[in-house]
Amino acid sequence: MRNRHVKVAVIQAAPILFDKQSAMDKISTMTKEAAEQGAELIVFPEVFLPGYPRGLSFGARVGSRTPDGRKDWERYWSSAIDVPGDETKQIGDLAKELGVHLVIGVVERDQEFSTGTLFNTMIYIGPDGELLGKHRKLVPTGSERLLWGQGDGSTLTVIDTPFGRVGGLICWENYMPLARTAMYAQGIDIYVAPTADARDSWQSTIRHIACEGRCFVLSCNQFATKESYPADLAYYPDIEQDPEVLSKGGSAIVGPLGEYIAEPLYNQEGIIVATLDLSEIVRSRFDFDPVGHYSRPDVFQLIVNETKQDIVQRKQ
Incomplete structure (x- = not known):
């Protein structure tokens, strides 16, 4: 029997960019802090570890x-991590100490084929x-494609928990209707x-997803300022003329009929906490x-390739 209520927390913050330890400390x-407020599921923003390099051209x-x-x-x-690796072990120890589920960008x-490719990943x-x-x-x-490689269908992950099935998509892949359908x-x-x-x-997007998927949506963004950027970057001048606030946030929690449970938080760091009634x-x-009585499999069908796409096939 699943727990019908769960307290969740969405973290709106940013570490010092390229500073792995700063992210781990936060x-x-x-x-x-979220666990002290009773949160059982805690969500951090896209690539929180070690930060989203907004505005940099490299x-x-x-x-x-x-x-x-x-x-x-x-x-x-150099500030990226291995999954699994030392950082996931440290985060796991933290989750175990506090008895919480964590979702972190x-x-x-x-690690497998090339040390030169990075991925935008949610763990x-x-x-x-x-x-x-x-x-x-x-x-x-857009320009993210020069930083990160493309994932494949093997990581369209949904986790079974005592309070329901948890999964999600990252930023603009939420605009991919077929990817959303695969999650539903x-x-x-x-839905994270x-x-x-x-x-x-x-x-509008997250409210639509909640209403379309008939699920709770936990949307999580960084609140980032120029102070979080190392000034000794070669391309720090890329952001010198930008406003002091580079990302104003907008993290929010939405219910399965598309209504806000927690309104968007803007222009400050913070933790949004809410109790969800499953x-x-x-x-x-x-x-x-959308994938039950309102689907029409006689008219529409989706094929999802969940096979891991390896560049090298090793045969014995």
Whole structure:
């Protein structure tokens, strides 16, 4: 029997960019603060570890890259983590100490084939300290494609918990209708949507997903200022003329009929806490279930390739 109520927390903050220890310290501090408020599921923003490099060009133009830009990227690569690895073990120890589920956006280094590729990844840690799964962003957006590789269908992850099935997509892959459908088809109850989008249109997106999927949506963004950027970056001048607040946030929690449970938080760091009544999901699906009675498999079918896509196939 599932718990029908769960207290959740969405963290709106940013570490010092490229500073892995700064991110780890904030994860520890803010997780403890959320746990003290009774949160059982705690969500951190997109690539919180070690930060989202908003506004930086890394010296990249169409047809050319610069030596200094490569050095900035090397610094970003050095602050990424292995999954699993030392940092996931430390985060797991924290989750076990506090008895909470954690969902955290990280920059992941490829360990299997190439040490040169990074992924925009969301990791799931259980209250036993174990790494329960991960999701790699399917399509990095715009200039992000120079920083991160593409995930595949093997990490369209949904985690079964005592309070429901938890999963989600990262930022603009939430605009991919078929990817959303693949998540709904796994019986998702709590849909996690870490993002770097602070625009008003993102609020329409998360409310639509909640209403479409008949699920709770936890949207999580960083509140980032220029103070969180190391001034000794070669391409720090890229942001010198930008406003002091680089990302105003907008983290929010939405119910399964599309209404706010917690309104968007703007222009400050903070923790949004709310208690979810999972019975609302059942009630909301009375008149609409996108992969149940409101689907038409005789007309539409979705094929999801969940096979891990390896560049090298090793045969004995």
